[in-house]
Amino acid sequence: MSTVDLRLDARWVIPIVPEGALEHHSVLIEGGRIAAVMPTLHADGIEAREHISLPSHALLPGLVNAHTHGAMTLLRGIADDIPLKPWLEDHIWPREARFLAPDFVHDGSLLAAAEMIRGGVTCCNDMYFFPDAAARAYSESGMRAMLALPVVDFPTPYAADADGCLQAGLAARDLWKHEPRLAFSLAPHAPYTVGDASWSKVVVYARQLELPIQTHLLEAPDERAQSVARYGIGPLQRLHALGATGPGFIAIHAIHIDQADIDLLATHACHVVHCPTSNLKLANGIAPVTALQARSVSIALGSDGAASNNRLDVFGEARLASLLAKTATGDAGALPAPSVLRMATLNGAAALGLEREIGSLERGKQADLIAVDLGGWQHAPCYDVVSHLIYVIGRDQVCDVWVRGERVLDSGELTRLNAHDLLARARFWQERLERQP
Ligand SMILES: [Zn+2]
Structure with missing residues (x-):
């Protein structure tokens, strides 16, 4: 050399x-x-x-934000201090129904990328509609991203049903799969928004294309009872029966998991993404992180979207995760600083299946x-x-x-994105979004 x-x-x-x-x-x-x-x-x-x-x-x-919804940065702070159900039904979903389109997703994702780069995040796992528009934004920003191709059974401005979601998502992947900073996964939104038939299709595609599967799992307290009433089993058992679990399975939130769920996640080498700020802010509870750790389940950190956080701050999530684990267990030694920093780096890379490329500074790895x-x-x-x-x-x-060795933040300044342009885009959308609903 x-x-x-x-x-x-x-x-x-x-x-x-x-x-x-x-x-x-x-x-x-x-x-x-x-x-x-x-x-x-x-x-x-x-x-x-x-x-x-x-x-x-x-x-x-570089830090890995293992769960976010980049485009929802445009909804940052639009409806704070409201319980999950009315928050979604009265504030978030009506606006998404009205504005969801590629330009909304592009501009929101661009703002998200800028914020994350500024905060030391070099890779995120972004789950949202119109992933092709998000891919364009991340590509412009220079940031690395895994685009989670979303699947829901109900109609949205993105697609009529789950088949439409899969079609649109896989088309976006075909367009962008050669971009070296982008990776892809399949993202059935949650067990309760996606039925068995659609889950089965997702599993087939995931295995054929070797893509990870990620979903919001047991984020709210009532999800288990709903699943038992409808399917006779808990949500994770159901996804396991449908073949979704394995080392490529990413369980996001995993707040209301029980010991049987933890055993299942451990046995099948699944990954968990802990989103402490979002969980606290929406009053969903505290995920049993130390119990997962005790079974050697790999846990990564996520900010969730800016609508429910309200910042995409992985250093902040790491600090909160550590403090929360101490209080939840009564053990000041729970989740020490090195453990949460690992969750924010190598564990995040592993959750995305990218641990051979990123997550540590080792010879041959990408210079992130x-x-x-x-x-x-x-x-x-x-x-x-x-x-x-x-x-x-x-x-x-x-x-x-x-x-990848390219300086995307230079002494605090973004090198690829322009601050005035970002502010203008935020203003443009704010004027429209605050008039709705
Ligand atoms: Zn989420």
Whole structure:
């Protein structure tokens, strides 16, 4: 290795969470991938086309937001402090029915991508209608995204039924599948919005095309009783009977799961996405994260959409997840900082089936990484950098972000997206959305 594209010298490098931080190390990047992580002292003989010094910073893998609805950023704060049912039925669904269209999805997803990049998120798992429009937005932003192709049985402006959803989703995948920053999965919205026949089709497509399946599982307290009344079994047992579970199955929320569900998720190596802020804000409860961890179920973190959060802040989710687990279990040792940072990085990558490409800074992996400035007096002193990242700093301290080796945030400024343009798009939609319903 004589010349590389980029050399980053940092005060701390955290290549794999939670294995700890390396002091005064360098990350070398070539062709969009990590070429090496080594002591800065040893990197001095290596020439780099670009050389950046980060003397008070931590370099770590980009965060993965394992569950969001990017386009719903346009609905941020439009109906706060309202219970789930009236929130959906009186505020969210009527507006979606009126405005749901590719340009709405594009602009909302673009705002979401900008916010996430600014907060150190390099990859998200975005579930929403018109995934082709979202793909266009993520592609413009430079961010990595898994687009969850949505499936619901009822008619929407996107499609007439589940078959229409599958058709439209798979067509979007055909258009974008060669874009290296995009990946795809199938997303039946929830067990209660998608019947057995549609679930079975989803399972067939998922196996044929080797796509993950993700769904909102047991988010609200009454979902189990409804499932038992209608199908005679709980929702997860039903999806398991339909063949949906396995290492490619992503259970989102999983708040009201019982021990049998936890055993099933563990036995079949399923993934869980924990969305603590959304769960608290909609008063849905606290997911049994430590019980899942005890069975070695891999747990990732998600912000959910900005309509129910109201920010796409994975550092914030990590901090909250840790605090919540401590209070829920009465154990201050529950979900320590390294565990939640792993949930926000490598576990997120694993949930999306991308752990061989992203989630850690290892030779050969994609150069998706972020620099966080810990040099300010307001953050001093710093005894343990991983602990600091969770309990002291916030997403505002993220200053630089690279995806595939491309700098998409440069000293706090977006390189591909224009702030005035983003604000103009937000204003355009706000004027329309606040008049409805
Ligand atoms: Zn959601």
